[in-house]
Amino acid sequence: MEAAYTTTGDRPAPVLGGRRSARRTHRRDIDGLRGLAIALVVVFHVFVGKVSAGVDVFLLIGGIFFFAPQIRNALNPAGLTVVQSVLRIVQRLYPALLTVVSLVMLLALVVYQVSRWAQAGGDAASSLLYVQNLHLAAAGAEYSAVNRDVSLFQHIWSMSVQLQIYLGSLLVIVVFAAVSRWRGRTGGRLLHRTLSVATVLSFAYAVWLGAHDQAMNYYSPFSRFWEIGLGGLFGLWMVGRGIPWVWRWLRWPAGVLGLLLIVATGLFLDGAAQFPGPWTLVPLVGAVLVIAAGTPVLEPDGDRVRAAAEGRTVGSVGVTRLLEGRFFQFLGRISYSLYLWHWPLLVLATYLFSASAGTRGQGDGLAGITATLGTGRGVAVGTGVVVLSLVAAWLTHRYVETPLRQKGKPERSWMLWDRRYWAALLRSRAKVVTVAVLVVATAAVLSSERLVQVHTAGPALVVGEDSPEYDDYPGPQAFLEDAPVPDGVDVRPAAVWNKETMLPETALDGCLVEVEGEDLVLTHDQGSSDVPCVYGDTDSDRTMYLAGGSHSEHFLPALDIIGKERGIRVVPMVKMGCVLGMRIERMRGGDYGECYTWQDKATGYILDNPPTDGVFMTTTRPTARTGAGPDQVPDGYVDVVRRFSEAGIHTWGVRDNPWRQNNGELGNSMLCVADGGDPGECGPSAAELLEDNPALEAYRGLDITHVDLTAAYCRDGVCPAVVGNVLVYRDGNHFTPAWSAMLAPELSRQMYHPDSVEDLRRTVAEAVRATDGAGDGATAPALAPKDVRRLPKPEPVPEPGWVGPGYVDQGWVAPGWAEPAYAPPY
Template identity: 60%
Template sequence: MDSTQTQRRSQYRGHRRDIDGLRGLAIALVVVFHVFVGRVSAGVDVFLLLGGIFFFSPQIRNALNPAGLTVVQSFLRIFRRLYPALITVVTVAVVSALLIFNRVRWPEVGEDAASSLLYVQNLHLANLGQEYSAVNREVSVFQHIWSMSVQMQIYLGSLLVIALVAAMFQRHVRSSSQVLHWLLVIATLASFGYATWLGGHDQGANYYSPFSRFWEIGLGGLFGIWLLGRVLPAAWAQLRLVAGVAGLVLIIGTGLFLDGAAQFPGPWTLVPLAGAMLVVLAGNPVEGDDAESSTSSWVTALLCAAPFQFLGRIAYSLYLWHWPALVLVTYLMSDGADVVEPGGGAGSFFNGITATLGNGEGILVGTVVVVTSVLLAWATYRLIETPLRQRAKPARSMALSPAYVRQSVRGRRGVVGGVSALVMVIATVGVVSFGPVIEHRNEQAAATEADDVDPADYPGPAAFLEDVPVPDDMPVQPDPAVGEEEMLPDTQPDGCFSGFAESNVILTQQFNSTDTPCAYGDVDSDRTMYLAGGSHSEHYLNALETIGEEQGIKIVPILKMGCVLGMNLPHLSGDPYPECAEWNDKAQQYIFDNPPTDGVFMPVTRPTMIEGDGPDMVPFEYIDMVQRLTDAGIHTWGVRDTPWHMAGPGVQGNARLCVAEGVDGDCGIAEEASMAPVNPALEAYQGLDMTPLDLTPALCRDGRCPAVVGNVLVYRDGQHFTSLFSSLLAPEISRQMYDASPALPETPLP
């Protein structure tokens, strides 16, 4: 290669304005799809690829340079570039949420904000996806920070590996470079394989996992090392336009034709990433080019145009601002409704803000959100990002010396960044501590509320069952604003349930890690009753504990979240749930090997659809389970499932939030929408040893199933009882269990 070509190749390894424009296109797709479509676009995936292009090659060269920055310095350089804008947006969003949201949402805002600042939002969201109590949790104001958390985790882990390998081969730079390149190849392929496998087992975890997402950044790194700026053969000049157009089609078409929430980061993610690489290659130099002709493709020229350059410059800040603005404005304009979660509206294409506000108002408000976000992003770029950016590369230093610190905090134009750093520290401490402070306040408030409420003021289910008068102007108990965690049965803090990731039967407290048995009611009794199934069994614990004490029965929970006895359910999202099947086999084996003296208490109906849409019905697997219990001489206490409060088809509502925010109406659901006209268990279990229990009369009246009955909050979310309401159900459940005549017909119902 002659000296002219070598010089030109070096030039193209420098600043690429077309890549800036591609970043601008990516952020435009993210914003438009989030605001108006409510689907996952390819924008974030393009960002991950571009991040890898400009991360690995420079960091490898730096690590192999004896005068290069240390791991700490490299991380601080990245952190300094990203954190000032992040803390600015998060702080403003938290303050705005406090002004707009009811206090019932404050704990969630605090949790999400802290997770965002600590760069663990992806793990936080993945964990929420594994919590059955969070299935109808409203969309987070900071949900979009998951991608930045993934990037930071991957960058930090990669920096450590790169530094370690460079140190091991410090005397053999060429060997070290080859090892690092091969490690990157292997890690990228391994991550791709893992993402492909995990997508078929747990897509929720797959979507947020840094191990699943690594290959997108790794692929960008390999592309940057091997192809970015490389002078391509002269024949490529004729293919630039085709490559550029094909790349744009692949990137833009991804959000239109693929369901990223359900398919990424699996193999289909190669579609937008291939598109992005084609667009970048369309701007590469070719043999015989002069510097100007490298932009001959109109695709490259388009990306170099002012609008895309502007969006590319503010892309990071725009990404930070647009989602909080969308969520908060939608909530404010819709009297408490939430924007549709990206990827959550598979039944219709347009599920963004128009799905909440309607087409006319939605388009208008959405446009205001976009314009406002752009203005805020521009201001953040000019006033926060640019002035605080570290302009000069510091000298290598193993320790953060005073000279290095002074150089680090000195911003552009000679403005000392010490004040800015102090403000960021104060804001960070305030935001991170906000959630725990609110939680502590709620715990104190909950501790002052006695479960033994005056039945004259809080008759609860007796108001429907016995027409007991309900005093007016009494505050609802438990306080719907104190948080769902304070309304859970004791099995939760005791660790007496199997979580989503476990498949073992939990029989002792703290998930079998102690010797204290999971037992309630009359814990010293030789008589036993199993409370078996998932959370719709668990929320009867308070009632059964009272009944167990009265009847002299020990209540033993055999519980797994999101699972039921006798039926291998998928996750609520529809993803496979192999842990449920494993737990089912073990739970049934335990029950049959250790038969209870007083039977098994469990739900015997469920909604028609897995998402919760009604009416209730009886799956044949339920009948088969009761048949096997009957054959084993074990009685079944079969309770009808509760009404599920749905915000829309396939979308669960939240009755507690509705009550806390004072929404007009009873915050309930029409009985016919969730419950069949006649308890379907009456016919389905004929001839089996089962006592049917139906609490619908305690929950519904005159065709409505409200969120508050007798001044008592019925649900802690959309279908699970509060512990207080469960306790107040004990007399009716006991009556149906021991005082009422068997209700199963001997002959088929007409």
């Protein structure tokens, strides 16, 4: 978020564009602009809950003070080596980051339930490795994201982007400078032109990617490069020069206009949906105007820059004078540490003081603490967060940043094989202790996620009526057969995220197609292994396809058991967030071309290699993208089943389960249970389902067997998160593998020995219909379509793929459905 820079000194600046720039002086107004930027970030995070312009201003300023010094250094044969340059950046940024991350992890162990520790550890590790941006972007499409709550370290994405850009740019600068020296050229002009071209290309890429995948666009270093590159170009062209005397009157209006553009960004623009696209120019142009307004004025003869004693330029006016004041100077000095501290303290405070924080699914992160806690309480808690952040930031700046900051310019050295360097390091006890502490703390944080998972996974649950634990864990039989459920038994699997206990084997084996993939995966490890992706009776000649997205896939444990019992080989044909038969957009909008290509390949493969025992797939889906009901049947689903029927392929059509709703958004049942919530309140509402399965009419006349397991997990209008002491959901809508496996007997019965359709209708209606708790006095819930947030249909509307009026597809749904992880925090 902040680049190490020093602008003081009396060395002559390089010749740029044929003119020698004026003597470089310390720009206190830019320090103040940092203070303004961090103030916007904190205020908008705590009290507004929207993207401010602060981070984009930071990126621009970082570019200003990165490219010019690094280019000068690389062109100087006596300059620092690339190893020293990297170490200088890391030494400036990493100690404070490690300090904050380590202390926040300790706070998380005290404040959070055990269920949240592993996620916090994974996010902390991504932050220390400076890949948090990639971690968050992948989480939106990653199978294991499981509708995560807002991350404690979500804000570190911008620092990860910045360091990735710095390191990549530094390598390019060093290589170009070396080539230029080898060819006997100065190389400065070539590097400047290269930076210009790279900035323009990055901007064009950001515009393109924003229309196709805004989630990735927001976090991509390639999309964000142009903001830093623009700062670099501005620094090379403007910073260090003076404003001509005749233009001095423009400083005051330029500063005011620039300030207005920066502040207005967070109020009138939707940065989460629009940045780093063209609208990002609004705050960046504002920052450029503010910096230009603070540029010293040349004397009438143009020979030197007018400067006053104590580093304050003569004639500082308007916004410049404001930024050079004590308040913004103080904020500018602690801006890096303040940025590190404010977000995790805000998240922890919201968790502590809000009863619903554990299951919020709001896509834009925390919607302002006043929206969560109410005005009075929110203002009080938010103010406390700001004050505590300021204190923690000052202490971190005073006792970590300042003492460990590199003093002066060291002698040129490659360090790694420099005996003098290592001898000097080992002679200093303070340096040895500091390095040892950094290494130990880093190792502890990086290993925390795995350590938590190992010690909190709990014993595995052996499923089946023959299991010695069946009496304690009847699971779905508690609803289907009124099996007794003992009290005082720990829920299994434990409500702690662990891939081994929460994901089906397809995910663990790499037998599903990821979001960016469009080819079929028929062998383990995304097709790179020779081990075939088959389950059930793997040696059988009989075949069944498990087809679709995650809501088909979470039935794999049950089908694996059925396949072994009936001698059927189960072949998964699944892709993240994709289904067969209909056009689906990405969750954050944009064309999901990989899905369409995969659909054609999967459908073609099934038709060219027809199964002996049919295709298993979901036949309904919710109305809204958040999973809100009622459930409906898209025309595209019917069309693909019709194609299978015409080809002589039978379909096993399972009704989709309800999704947990929380304040109009997708909730997380597992975290709700882990936080001590009532299992009935933590689960979805059966009101998200129609009393009559809509698939029964939609597929009439086709070769399909309807399966409806609603009665196994819903009763009297409630679908608890725990049934028969077994955890039903790994998030807010996907079954745990243990629960899915325990559905095998009922699933097999409905597939091969079904009741009459009327018996099935009656059983499901009783499960969905709310009662007074005594089994009589039934009161049906309102099942009309709700006023929910929906995504528009793509234009033109593809055919087939959409049902009639009233249905709006909710967009592609990644397995695990990780909306919060997609959400930019600012």
